[in-house]
Amino acid sequence: MTDKDQTIVTAGGHGRFPWSHVIGYIFSLVLTLVALLMVINHVASGGMLLFVILLLATIQIFIQLFFFMHITEKHGPAYHIITLAVALFFTFAIIAGSLWIMTFTQLSS
């Protein structure tokens, strides 16, 4: 042990048990399982089912961000949250835009 270790101050000793992590984990397991079972038992028709499982996946993003990635922690303004929001927006634009543009080939092939 170096003496550097002596100077450490951590975020208090409050965390005896990582409740939020366990809850996040349970959530992610349940959401995954629900999606899997819905597809295996094809509980709904194609479009509806697709919508529901995509929704479940989207919820999982937020579970990772809030329960594991500590997204609310920041040092100064929350630039990373803004950037991620913009990135999500562009992600949507790229995928939806490509599908919209490229459907012409589906018609022609």
Next chain:
Amino acid sequence: MGGVKQFLSHFFVTGPFEIGGDVSIGLVSLAILFVLTRYKLWGWLWRNWLTSVDHKKIGIMYMLAALLMLFRGGVDALMIRTQLALPNSQFLGAEHYDQIFTTHGTIMILFMAMPFIFAMMNIVVPLQLGARDVAFPYLNAISFWLFFFGAMLLNISFVIGGSPDAGWVNYPPLAELQFSPGPGDNFYLLSILISGIGSVATGINFLVTILKMRAPGMSLMKMPMFSWAVFATCIDIIFAFPALTIALGLEFADRILGAHFFTLNGGGNPMMYVNLFWMWGHPEVYIVILPAFGIYSEVVATFSRKRLFGYTAMVTSLLLIAIASYFVWLHHFFTMGAGADVNTFFAIASMFIAIPTGVKIFNWLFTMFRGRIRMTIPMMWVIAFIPNFVIGGSTGVMLAAAPADYQYHNSYFLVAHFHQVLIGGVVYGMLAGMYYWWPKMFGFILEERFAKWGFWLFNIGFYVCFMPQYPLGLMGMTRRMYTYPAGLGWSSLNMISTVGAFVMGIGFIFIVLNIVSSIRHPVKDTTGDPWDARTLEWSLPSPAPHYNFARIPVIDSRDQWWEMKQKGMTKPDDSTPLAPIHMPKNSGKPFIMGVLFFIAGFGFVFNWYVLAGLGLLGVVITLFARSFDYDTDYYIPVDEVKHSEAAFGRS
């Protein structure tokens, strides 16, 4: 023995231009080696430049590389124009012509415009923000060396293996292995993939620098306009470059793994490449033009002796352009024939961009209005830019009209349009920036006589070269056409255009002469503020000390340095005591990493996977070696800071 001979004849390109190239590259390299050895400069080169993590030095290296690439791309351009000067010309072979327009486009966009904007960003942004370096100086050095070795990889294709020849957009199926066998196309893909990693890193680096390293008191809305422009650029960089990486990466997978992304058989879809490419390609246009907009804003305010007109509108329009530039990419392939709804959406989005751009033009004009204008060289480039960009912008709106675009598409009308915005917008901006910040970089001012010759020749040459290309396009001359028969009515316009191109070339020579003669008879900038300018970088001595600011300034106004001068100050406040300055240590690893990436890239180009694998392994080892290195920074003691400040006549 015969095998070796055959290999060598494929490996080294043979032809009159290439042998000329070999000889001149050989002679220049020998001359450089001789000078470095004769004057014992190897150590100096390594310690002061190759291992430097100083943003100012990295910026200067970017600028030198950009000027060199401007020369290479310019020679390509002159060869293109020579070929097209006369009908049925046999100056270049068809295949050779294809190679030259491909390397011209690739070099000018990716290895001239990009490093030139990175040069300006590096040299200016930390100084404007009151910071001592960028957020990640080591990463900044990596970015530079990845760009540099990427550029070298592309340039080496001229003499080894053969140049790419599928156009700078490298569309499949032409660029697929079936139609472009041989290493040429791999050079294109690898060189851009390697330098692209560096570009993304620069984007992240400057975004963090701008958001987190501004001097105390400098809120975002007190930030100088150039830094705002770089901010908008960096947003575009980090969200657009991944699309290029994927487009080129997938094409590369087609070529080396036999995948079927963009092939004609196996279910591939070539238009998906076009879609991905322009998802990067259009924001890229704004990546190179927005910093130029920032430069115009700085120069126009300084030389009109007025505050920049409409600061808030300028910021808003920058951000609007940055975001809207993601929603126009389809206008590069209206003719693909997506539905009317798709074409309509992208046509309207494209035209919309003209609005914030127009706002900026008016703001520059209003800044000049009733200002006390000084016609210095940077200001001349700005004033020349405005009519140029207005014409380029108007033809852009014409091209954005989807039905009409079916007529203009891939014609010389388009060629004239994008040269008008890219030269008249980007190159003029970069030259304005170079003249404006040159004293800050080197401590002396560029003389005016040759500079004016360069300016006028380049400008007149520009119009003579590109105006005839609009009618040529309307008369049916298509882009990338190798030659044309006599009697179409194109001959005289083509000849005029070629004359213009050579006048531009002479203009460029004058700019180089201008630099050389200014180095020989320098007009020293002793004050650090030769233009009586407004922003923080001019409060420092020229060239700025390596730690930039002995004391981090406290900001209370947009034109901080101007306001300080209004209060009668001639140098920054030096009443507070000095403190030791925390600085990053130089490192050879970024340079080594660049070399290793070059080796890996070279291996992939020739499908020598062992070499490629070794190169990549070397890259990974360098990354881990850095991670385990904890001795990365040091403190400059107060005495040393005092000593160096005293040398500038400050305390």
Next chain:
Amino acid sequence: MAVDVDHSVVKSADHGTMLEYSTEDGALKILGFWFFLAQDMILFACLFATYLILHNRTAGGPSAMQLFDVPGFAAETFILLTSSFTYGIATFQMRNNRLKSMLIWMGITVLLGLSFVSLELKEFITYVLQGATISRSAFLSAFFTLVGTHGLHVTLGIFWMISVMIQLVKRGLTPVTARKAFIVGLYWHFLDVIWVFIFTVVYLTGVMK
């Protein structure tokens, strides 16, 4: 919300005392890494877009329905979800200054990561042995590239994590090592998010009737 109790404790703690944020350099690097993740997200968005355009173009070769094996990809998913959780615990232990426990949880994460990668490799080999190679069809090119890029990210993450563990053993918990561990964590959780979408968009829709 009751579930937020512990979370809010972490949130409300003074950030100046959180090791990884305790230096200016640490805070800059964490923000820079968030930006890196944003660009990586766009990278995957392009791969997803390509997959969606090409996923029906099987060129007479095997389709998703014929290839994908539900227990196989379900196992991969649960392993990766669990590894994200175990790394979360490692970060939690770091925040409580329990180095040894932190290293154990990181070690578990590495093992889970390795088993994920080997399962994925096994899946790929099975496909290739059936003749479903990357050059068989556009669908398979897009599939292997999208899933393979994620797999490469995970592999790199494993090596990175091991390197940070070595540094933690050598130097203990310092602002620098804590920052590195935190950033690897961000990377790891991000890869989990990407996988959830691969699971949904590639595998679940692939086996959907």
